[in-house]
Amino acid sequence: MTRKPDGPLRKGWTTGACATAATRAAWQAILSGAFPDPVGITLPRGETPQFALVKKETGPGWARASIIKDAGDDPDVTHQAEIIATVRQASTGAGISFHAGAGVGTITKPGLPLPVGEPAINPKPREMMTVQILELAAEFGVRPDVEIEISIPGGAEIAQKTWNPRLGIIGGLSVLGTTGVVIPFSCSAWIHSIHRGVDVARATGRHHVAGATGKTSESAIKAIYGLPDEALLDMGDFVxxxxxxLRRNPVPNVTIAGGFGKLVKLAQGHLDLHSSRSQVDMEKLAHTAAAIGADTALCDAIRTANTARHVLELCAAQSVDIGNIIARQARETAMATIDGACAIEIVIFDRQGGMVGRAGRLETPSSP
Incomplete structure (x- = not known):
């Protein structure tokens, strides 16, 4: 995860906001013969941004406009992407329809907010674009019968850096944004992807899902259970x-997999495992070690250890099984959070993917 810089951070605009503004510009060009540039829209919470246009193209019954996305100071993979809206007049009574152009994905798995086969243009951006179409149609006295195609050059390549392929969104990016505003380092997109991952797992009938703090632990737990991609949740630090x-949308069996340092934090009651928002309490860790037989010298060494990894090495050298006790404590935190909605297992791995702690071992869940 990119480190949050110091000082005030600049907000940005979502892909959905950019698509909405480009759609308004193209539709207005069809109706009036001229593109508004810059084009202004009102977002759901009242913000009124202005967007400069890059493309301004027209033909018989269609117009195309594009905007370069500015995500502010957020480390958004779609920052500086070109968001293109092509609006075409449709037959009378056709209404408003949405289409995926190049670089915008198509939904291929159930459990997402839109049906299988639909372009990955989320409900709120669709609503925002619809408002613009209806507003201008009323102003010019025409019927709101249009086709809206959104495309993002290079979107298929950018999407490989997102969770779209795992969620069954194939061929490109999603057009997202419930408010239209990107709050830097809010991690809302990451948490959103976790939620959608749970939804897809439930919709595809999965009985067992796993969330991992990183790639090593994800690969290790996937190998243990033979889990398919749709059963793997991109948890990261957001346990x-x-x-x-999951408490509100349960799956019967849940494995939490991670490195020792991250899961010590969970054992100590932290639910956000990022280094900027939680720290390992070495004093507590020393008390935990003492409770399972660590001598005074080892406990003193733990108190002054540089890292949790160092603690694990110190304990291993003296055959003090701290991994399993941390796994049990982490499971207690998780169980209290999930309030009995799911069976919980904790598995701790070292940096090489070797298991160093486990608690709440699941009977190998039956497929799927």
Whole structure:
């Protein structure tokens, strides 16, 4: 995860906001013969941004406009992407329809907010674009019968850096944004992807899902259970966000996999495991070690250890099984958070993918 810079951060605009503004510009060009540039829209919470246009193209019954996305200071993979809206007049009574152009994905798995086969243009951006079409149609006295195609050059390549392929969104990016505003380092897109991952797992009948803090632990737990991609949740540091959503939308069996340092934090009651928002309490860790037989010298060494990884090495050298006790404590935190909605297992791995702690071992869940 990119480190949050110091000082005030600049907000940005979502892909959905850019698509909405480009759609308004193209539709207005069809109706009036001229593109508004810059084009202004009103977002759901009242913000009124202005967007400069890049493309301004017209033909018989159609117009195309594009905007370069500015995500502000957020480390958004779609920052500086070109968001293109092509609006075409449709037959009378056709209404408003949405289409995926190049670089915008198509939904291929159930459980997402739109049906299988639909372009990955989320409901709120669709609503925002619809408002613009209806507003201008009323102003010019015409019927709102249009086709809206959104495309993002290079979107298929950018999408490989997102969770879209795992969620069954194939061929490109999603057009997202419930408010139209990107709050830097809010991690809302990450948490959103965790929620959608749970939804897809439930919709595809999965009985077992796993959330991992990183790639090593994800690969290791996938190998243990033979889990398919749709059963793997991109939890990262957001174990609390995953567990709280699972509490409301349960899957019978849940494995939390991670490195020792991250899961020590969970054992100590933290639900956000990022280094900027939680720290390992070495004093507590020393008390935990003492409770399972660590001598005074080892406990003193733990208190002054540089890292949790160092603690694990110190304990291993003296055959003090701290991994399993941390796994049990982490499971207690997780169980309290999920409030009995799911069976919980904790598995701790070292940096090489070797298991160093486990609690709440699941009977190998039956497929799927």
């Amino acid at each position: 609390g966000g995953m567990l709280k959503y």
